[in-house]
Amino acid sequence: MPRDAIHPPIEPYQTGYLTVDSPHILYWEQSGNPDGAPVVFLHGGPGAGASPVHRRFFDPRIYRIIILDQRGAGRSRPLGELDGNTTDALVDDLEHLRETLEIERWHIFGGSWGSTLALAYAQRHPERCRSLILRGIFLMRRREIDWFLTGMRMIFPEASRQFIEFLPAAERADPLEGYWRRLTDPDPMVQLAAARSWSRYEGACSTLLPNPETVAAASGDTHALGLARIEAHFFRNNVPDPEDRLLRDIDRIRHVPAVIVQGRYDIVCPIATADELHAAWPEARYIVVPNAGHAAMEPGTRAALVEATYAVRELP
Numbered sequence: 001m002p003r004d005a006i007h008p009p010i011e012p013y014q015t016g017y018l019t020v021d022s023p024h025i026l027y028w029e030q031s032g033n034p035d036g037a038p039v040v041f042l043h044g045g046p047g048a049g050a051s052p053v054h055r056r057f058f059d060p061r062i063y064r065i066i067i068l069d070q071r072g073a074g075r076s077r078p079l080g081e082l083d084g085n086t087t088d089a090l091v092d093d094l095e096h097l098r099e100t101l102e103i104e105r106w107h108i109f110g111g112s113w114g115s116t117l118a119l120a121y122a123q124r125h126p127e128r129c130r131s132l133i134l135r136g137i138f139l140m141r142r143r144e145i146d147w148f149l150t151g152m153r154m155i156f157p158e159a160s161r162q163f164i165e166f167l168p169a170a171e172r173a174d175p176l177e178g179y180w181r182r183l184t185d186p187d188p189m190v191q192l193a194a195a196r197s198w199s200r201y202e203g204a205c206s207t208l209l210p211n212p213e214t215v216a217a218a219s220g221d222t223h224a225l226g227l228a229r230i231e232a233h234f235f236r237n238n239v240p241d242p243e244d245r246l247l248r249d250i251d252r253i254r255h256v257p258a259v260i261v262q263g264r265y266d267i268v269c270p271i272a273t274a275d276e277l278h279a280a281w282p283e284a285r286y287i288v289v290p291n292a293g294h295a296a297m298e299p300g301t302r303a304a305l306v307e308a309t310y311a312v313r314e315l316p
Contacts, residue, residue, distance in 0.1 A: 006302055007056045018100060020071070020093050021084045027075035028068045028097055032060035037130070037313060038103045040066045040094065042121075044112035044136075046085075047230025049074020049223060053297070057109065057305055062313050066106070068097055070117075073226045080191075080229040082184075086238055087140075091121045098128060107312060109305075111135035111296050112269055113234075116246065123252045131312040132258040132284075135305060136266055136294050137274040141243045144273060145235045148202075149175050155267045156205045163201035166194070180236055183229045192221060195228035202227070205267050208293035250281045257315055258284035259308040263292030263301055285311075 012029035019025055032055070039058055043050040050067045051074075058065045069076040071085045071093065094117075098106065107130045110118035115134040122129045138144060153160030164172050171178035182194035196219050203218025204210075218224065240246060258281070262274035271288065278286040287308075289300040296302065 006053075006306060007059060009052065010055055010060050012055075018068075018093070018097055020096060021089065023078055023081060024071045024084060025077045026068060026071065026093060026097075028066065030064060030066055030101070031055050032058060032063045032065040034064055036060075036062050036064040037107060038064045038066060038101075038105075039107035039109055039309070040068065040097075042068075042094075042108065042110035042114035042117050043070065043073065044110075044114050045073060045227050045231055046070060046090075046113045046117075046234050047073045047080070047226040047228070048113070049076075049226055057302075058309050059313075063107075063309070066097070066101065066103075068094070072230050074222070079222060080195075080225045082229060082233045085230060085233060087117065087120050087234075087240070090117055091124055094121050095125060095128075104128075105130050107131045107133070107315075109133045109309070111305075112138050112294065113140075113231075116140050119246045119253075122256060123246070123249045126253050126256060129253070129256050130315050132253070132256055133261070133305065133308045133312065134258065134277075135261045135296060135301065136269045137260065137262060137277050138269045139244075139246050139273055139277070140234070140238070140240055142239060144269070145176075145239070147270065148268065149235075152205050152267055159201050159204040163197060166197040176232060176235055179228070180232050183232050191229070192225060195224040196221075198228035198231070199224035202231075202268065206294040207298060208263070208265050208291065211295070214295060247276065247280050250277075254281065254283055257312060259311065260284050260286045261289065261301060261304045261308060262287070263289050263294060263298065265292065266294040268294040 012031045015029040049069050072081040108118045115137050167178040199218040203215040287304050292298040292301045
């Protein structure tokens with residue numbers, strides 16, 4: 001098959017659940033070649049969950065493909081659970097999974113929030129990383145969060161207006177707090193309405209060209225509830241301390257082979273952040289996709305990611 005084409009659909013050869021801190025139980029799966037190079041896929045959000053299409057970035061003849069739904073996301077339970085849901089806990093979960101699967105070292109593939117988690121994991125456990133493939137870079141700093149909440153109106157005013165006007169006028173000056181109140185309301189229907197609005201907003205801003213399918217997928221109840229509740233929770237409670245920690249600690253992983261893939265017109269995670277990361281880490285290969293926004297499945301980004309998996313496949 002062409003090196004820039006996504007791989008055919010495959011089914012897992014093993015699935016399971018990983019019990020971590022109560023009440024969290026995490027879904028994981030393996031597909032591809034059981035004797036291949038292990039690679040773990042880290043989904044975005046936080047809270048978005050993984051889907052079958054994510055297996056298709058990797059050649060199943062080459063890779064042992066491991067996918068994990070992070071705390072509160074996707075098929076992990078309880079859906080949208082916030083208790084004990086922190087970056088450090090998610091890093092610990094990855095180590096628990098690695099040890100459970102008896103993997104010595106693995107490739108790390110993460111996009112958007114997945115790039116944040118990949119960097120956090122690699123900086124704590126550099127000896128466990130064969131390579132990093134990172135897309136749509138997000139470093140969880142206040143200015144990046146503020147841009148998501150209000151700055152994107154400069155490019156997507158219609159979507160931003162719908163997002164803000166979901167809230168009563170008195171709460172629009174601080175949309176994170178307004179949404180937080182609803183996403184943690186005791187009434188599940190209040191939570192779900194807010195989650196759908198939040199998730200539709202993100203979906204509408206994620207592609208270079210309008211994509212109704214992306215917006216529709218973002219509005220699904222499971223996706224929306226996990227994404228919105230956990231994103232709001234992280235934005236409110238889990239900013240790194242200090243904020244630039246992931247940039248400051250690049251020396252811990254400078255030796256790890258890495259590929260950074262960034263859409264030129266990514267509005268959700270603007271290219272300025274990827275540029276900062278590459279400036280701090282010039283050893284990493286940096287690919288700017290000239291005709292892409294944020295979504296991983298836009299053709300140029302998808303091709304660059306698949307090509308990156310070929311580029312790192314034989315690293316020890």
